[in-house]
Amino acid sequence: MTTATLEALLPGELVTRAAEYLRTVLRPTPCQYSPGLSDLLGRQVWLKWELIQPTRSFKVRGALFAVHELAHAADPAAPLVTASTGNHGLGVAFAAFRAGRTAHVYVPEGANPAKVGAMRVLGAQIHVAGSDWQEAFEHASSACVRTGLSYVHSFDDPHIVAGQSTIGTELADDGPEGATVLAPVGGGGLIAGVARGLAVAGSDAKIVGVEPAGADRMRRSLEAGRVVRVPPFSTIADGLAARAASDLTFGLARELVDRVVTVGETAIREAMAEIFRAERLVVEPSSATTIAALATYDRSVLPGDRVVCLMTGGNVDPALLREVVGR
Structure with a gap:
């Protein structure tokens, strides 16, 4: 090391x-x-x-810190995008809610309904896409390319x-x-x-x-x-x-x-x-x-x-x- x-x-x-x-x-x-x-x-x-x-x-730990750091970006009120099977999406939805932002969460088919429901309670926009996390991630990434919105990755982000x-x-x-x-x-x-x-x-x-x-x-x-x-x-x-x-x-x-x-x-x-x-x-x-x-x-x-x-x-x-x- x-x-x-x-x-x-x-x-x-x-x-x-x-x-x-x-x-x-x-x-x-x-x-x-x-x-x-x-x-x-x-x-x-x-x-x-x-x-x-x-x-x-x-997951709320990383989401809160990442969204806090994104507040220094050019448009701190812009919606955020992520892909998740549940808990990361919940964390981003919570952090976005606290920051007065909207979270767009891409979830795979069959995602845990309890987690998806909790995201909706926090105001997240849910997009069902793909059969697993990888496919949901690909859809979310494409959406960011189209819209220019910030993507909050569940693990590939310092x-x-x-x-x-x-x-x-x-x-x-x-x-x-x-x-x-x-x-x-x-x-x-x-x-x-x-x-x-x-x-x-x-x-x-x-x-x-x-x-x-x-x-x-x-x-x-x-x-x-x-x-x-x-x-x-x-x-x-x-x-x-x-x-x-x-x-x-x-x-x-x-x-x-x-x-x-x-x-x-x-x-x-x-x-x-x-x-x-x-x-x-x-x-x-x-x-x-x-x-x-x-x-x-x-x-x-x-x-x-x-x-x-x-x-x-x-x-x-x-x-x-x-x-x-x-x-």
Whole structure:
């Protein structure tokens, strides 16, 4: 790892600026010890509760900082465009609403109806386009070319990643000492940001990514030494829908992430139920991947007696909730 490489990818000054700004608009989320999950998994398990954010997801961090930075553009009142399977779109809709702007969110067919409905409540204009995130992104990008509007990318944007990095800076302040941090991986904005935030704060915590089996774009990329795109896939973890990382998120992960593991669909469902039984809180499948990893792998793969699992969101479709945890 070189300081110059990291500074070129995501300057420490940007991480610090994001932390300073977000402290004025969001409260730090708690990192709490879970007796029930610790007993179940045979380790000290701590949960970082991002699902208590205003949009019930960590994505609001990056969205708020990115939209704040865009306010310095030529037309700070112009509409914003993004593509999302749900939580990023919610974050952009929330940030646009606070800034008096309109968000145009392109979502794929079959997007989580609870998340789409919440975007509409915040005044977002919804455009259903394509069968997955990649196709929705292509439609949104074309719209920006036609209109000249600003696109807010869900992970390939230094401001978005800097916003997510504030989870890492918070953990450096109040997380358990010597813990390994487990983070879900989609396009890589979360794990890249958290890892960079920890590094800027001077923490030497290990960080491990978790992907759904069959959607292991970051694991394959790290093995290949380049960004690898996976074919279209289906997973219960709809928040991890990108087919590939970006050069930015892959570059940070290559420098800072210790390893990436995969978990199966059944393990994710079981983890959602275990978290509900232990904490009486509902988490998205994306969040549950971290607990699924602890249930799947022993210390030879995931070493450490102390772990922090990022509970990234709580916007669960009611039908899925009934199916997984019962009525």
